[in-house]
Amino acid sequence: MADVLIHYCPNCGGPLTFNPSDQKFHCDYCLSIFTVEDIEKFEAKQKAAEQTAETSSPTETESDAAAAPTGSTQTTTATTESDTAPSATTDQAASEEVDLFLCPSCGAQIATDKTTAATYCYFCHNPVVLSGRLSGKFLPNKVLPFKIDRKTAEKSFLEWTGKKKFVPKDFFNQDQIEKITGVYFPYWVVDAETNGEYSGQGTALRVWIVGDLEYTETKIYQVYRKGTAKVHALVKNALTKNVQQKMVESVQPFPVDQAVDFHTEYLSGFQAEKRDIEIADLAPEIESELKTYTTDLLKDTVSGYTTFTGKQSSVSVVREDNHYMLLPVWLVTYHDTGGKTYYYAMNGQTGKTSGVLPISNRRLGTFAFGIFAAVALLGMIVGYLI
Numbered sequence: 565m566a567d568v569l570i571h572y573c574p575n576c577g578g579p580l581t582f583n584p585s586d587q588k589f590h591c592d593y594c595l596s597i598f599t600v601e602d603i604e605k606f607e608a609k610q611k612a613a614e615q616t617a618e619t620s621s622p623t624e625t626e627s628d629a630a631a632a633p634t635g636s637t638q639t640t641t642a643t644t645e646s647d648t649a650p651s652a653t654t655d656q657a658a659s660e661e662v663d664l665f666l667c668p669s670c671g672a673q674i675a676t677d678k679t680t681a682a683t684y685c686y687f688c689h690n691p692v693v694l695s696g697r698l699s700g701k702f703l704p705n706k707v708l709p710f711k712i713d714r715k716t717a718e719k720s721f722l723e724w725t726g727k728k729k730f731v732p733k734d735f736f737n738q739d740q741i742e743k744i745t746g747v748y749f750p751y752w753v754v755d756a757e758t759n760g761e762y763s764g765q766g767t768a769l770r771v772w773i774v775g776d777l778e779y780t781e782t783k784i785y786q787v788y789r790k791g792t793a794k795v796h797a798l799v800k801n802a803l804t805k806n807v808q809q810k811m812v813e814s815v816q817p818f819p820v821d822q823a824v825d826f827h828t829e830y831l832s833g834f835q836a837e838k839r840d841i842e843i844a845d846l847a848p849e850i851e852s853e854l855k856t857y858t859t860d861l862l863k864d865t866v867s868g869y870t871t872f873t874g875k876q877s878s879v880s881v882v883r884e885d886n887h888y889m890l891l892p893v894w895l896v897t898y899h900d901t902g903g904k905t906y907y908y909a910m911n912g913q914t915g916k917t918s919g920v921l922p923i924s925n926r927r928l929g930t931f932a933f934g935i936f937a938a939v940a941l942l943g944m945i946v947g948y949l950i
Contacts (some may be wrong), residue, residue, distance in 0.1 A: 567696045569693050570691065570692055578591045579606065579691055580603065581833030582830050584713040587711075589603060604829075605830055610948065622837065667688060672688065679697075692832050693832060698828065704889055706753075706823035707889065708818055711913045714912070717744055717746075717912075720910065747837065748836035748837065749803060750888065750890060751801060752800045752843050752846060754850055755796055755884075756881055756884040757793070758858045758881050760791060760859060760879040765785070765787065765874075767871045768782075768869055769782055785869065787866055788864075789866065798853065803840060812918075818914075834892075839888060850884075859879060896908040
């Protein structure tokens, strides 16, 4: 079971959304602006008032208790398809993959998959946060808030695509770009310290000539290196359904040093996913990367030899701190006329963009024909002059 909540404006009761431009929370109805401290202080007072009212009114009806005061954070309890009696038409496979929640604003059902942690109500369009999916062991240590807002992301993406040649014209359609979606993806961020040793054999050659004789001196060295390496912010994907994993990873690095303590308010107005990959599942991969990184650092200290052959290396991880973070990514999908889907990602903090753009065969053919015609015309002119 999980709570569904909406952060409401303390002034008018409208839903609040996080604005990356000023890192504050805005109400689109009364145009009020709040900090996360303002919201949490107000919601704490509302919660205390509700508890006092419940204590003093033991005969209060269920419907009265469910009504939230204006401007409060309203929550409902999630219900899944497995909680309801199955009907004759229920698809059992779908019920295992889809959960149903009730929107606190309009009461409509919100269908999500198992990892969705923040989304929108498709009926009233209010932002909702499934806070129960981000609590307990799934509570993120940090969140890196979006710094680039939607309008800036749309503009930057159009500028990025505008620099590319042979892209279909309809790709630049504003309606297509407006489908851009801000998503907080789950990641494990690892800080570690390692001890490493590396040894090998190096040779140094010196050649000189005296008269008609050439002399070659070969010195052989046994090289040994030992050191400590500190690895900061190794970022690993924590979501199995992230089919665009390589694409999302290509917009790294994220400035994780700017991450803040997690508050559900930062998710309001965006989509978010919770992790379904545990750090234990990534342990072999992380250990391998840490050892490779340490060994490479030790190798880089070996220089000045004519030849060098590495013989042995040993690395041990002496400290590893793992942090569960939500990191911001803008996503765009594009469907071409042939039915192929393209995915694009933009770092929500730095604006770095990644993705393979589609190619218009017509525009490419026109360009190639133009080159062919120019070369043919040039050949005719040269032939005529000769």
